Amino acid sequence: MALQTLFLFTLLLFASKAAAQLDFCVADLSSPATPAGFPCKNPAKLTVDDFVFSSALAVPANTSNPNKATASAVIVTQFPGLNGLGTSLARVDMDVGGSFPMHSHPGASELLLVTEGTIYAGFISSANAVYAKNLTKGDVIIMPRGLLHFAVNYGKEPAAGIVSFSSPTPGLQTTNRALFGNNLPTEVVQATTFIDQDQIKKLKAAFGGTN
Numbered sequence: 001m002a003l004q005t006l007f008l009f010t011l012l013l014f015a016s017k018a019a020a021q022l023d024f025c026v027a028d029l030s031s032p033a034t035p036a037g038f039p040c041k042n043p044a045k046l047t048v049d050d051f052v053f054s055s056a057l058a059v060p061a062n063t064s065n066p067n068k069a070t071a072s073a074v075i076v077t078q079f080p081g082l083n084g085l086g087t088s089l090a091r092v093d094m095d096v097g098g099s100f101p102m103h104s105h106p107g108a109s110e111l112l113l114v115t116e117g118t119i120y121a122g123f124i125s126s127a128n129a130v131y132a133k134n135l136t137k138g139d140v141i142i143m144p145r146g147l148l149h150f151a152v153n154y155g156k157e158p159a160a161g162i163v164s165f166s167s168p169t170p171g172l173q174t175t176n177r178a179l180f181g182n183n184l185p186t187e188v189v190q191a192t193t194f195i196d197q198d199q200i201k202k203l204k205a206a207f208g209g210t211n
């Protein structure tokens with residue numbers, strides 16, 4: 001019994017020591033990312049500022065762009081302290097009529113908390129069911145990992161929100177850019193979507209695609 005207790009105690013001591021050594025791994029962004037994240041900066045050189053991100057997130061971002069909406073992301077590449085910790089965030093600002101086009105984050109589920117105005121937001125399940133509604137200040141919606149989702153401000157005032165991701169590297173894939181913002185040949189887009197070639201050419205011009 002005493003031996004068992006000693007063994008357990010040693011195990012716990014070892015486990016807590018190991019955990020202490022792995023408290024954090026602030027990203028060394030000068031090295032390439034790996035599937036497990038970035039390599040760690042030398043822990044001896046870290047200060048509190050490695051764990052604090054200071055920026056203008058307190059004020060609305062400039063939404064003068066075709067989508068009339070801006071996402072100010074605070075992911076590992078902006079905030080290296082997030083490396084390996086399974087979380088990141090963004091501030092979203094949407095002018096009246098603004099939108100975030102259909103997109104997905106392959107690496108993260110997303111919580112959206114509306115802090116100003118009204119945002120019509122939702123996602124499409126893999127069974128193609130639409131789950132969307134008008135959210136007002138204080139509402140939170142969960143966009144399950146990897147699913148296509150979108151947001152539109154149909155309201156009469158600018159809207160804002162805070163997004164929380166379940167990864168420091170959520171990733172981003174946007175359907176309009178995937179279809180019309182690259183060199184995928186027009187005939188392939190037509191064959192796979194049934195959209196007219198003229199319309200595809202117009203959309204490629206709008207989203208910066210070629211071919």
Ligand SMILES: *[C@@H]1O[C@H](CO)[C@@H](O)[C@H](O)[C@H]1NC(C)=O
Pocket residue numbers: 062063064
């Ligand atoms: C917002 O961005 C637009 C386009 O880049 C720019 O012309 C404008 O001056 C910016 N507005 C402010 C207030 O910074």
Ligand SMILES: *[C@@H]1O[C@H](CO)[C@@H](O)[C@H](O)[C@H]1NC(C)=O
Pocket residue numbers: 120133134154155
């Ligand atoms: C969302 O709000 C807009 C603006 O008030 C309204 O036009 C629209 O019908 C609403 N949509 C739903 C599904 O409630």
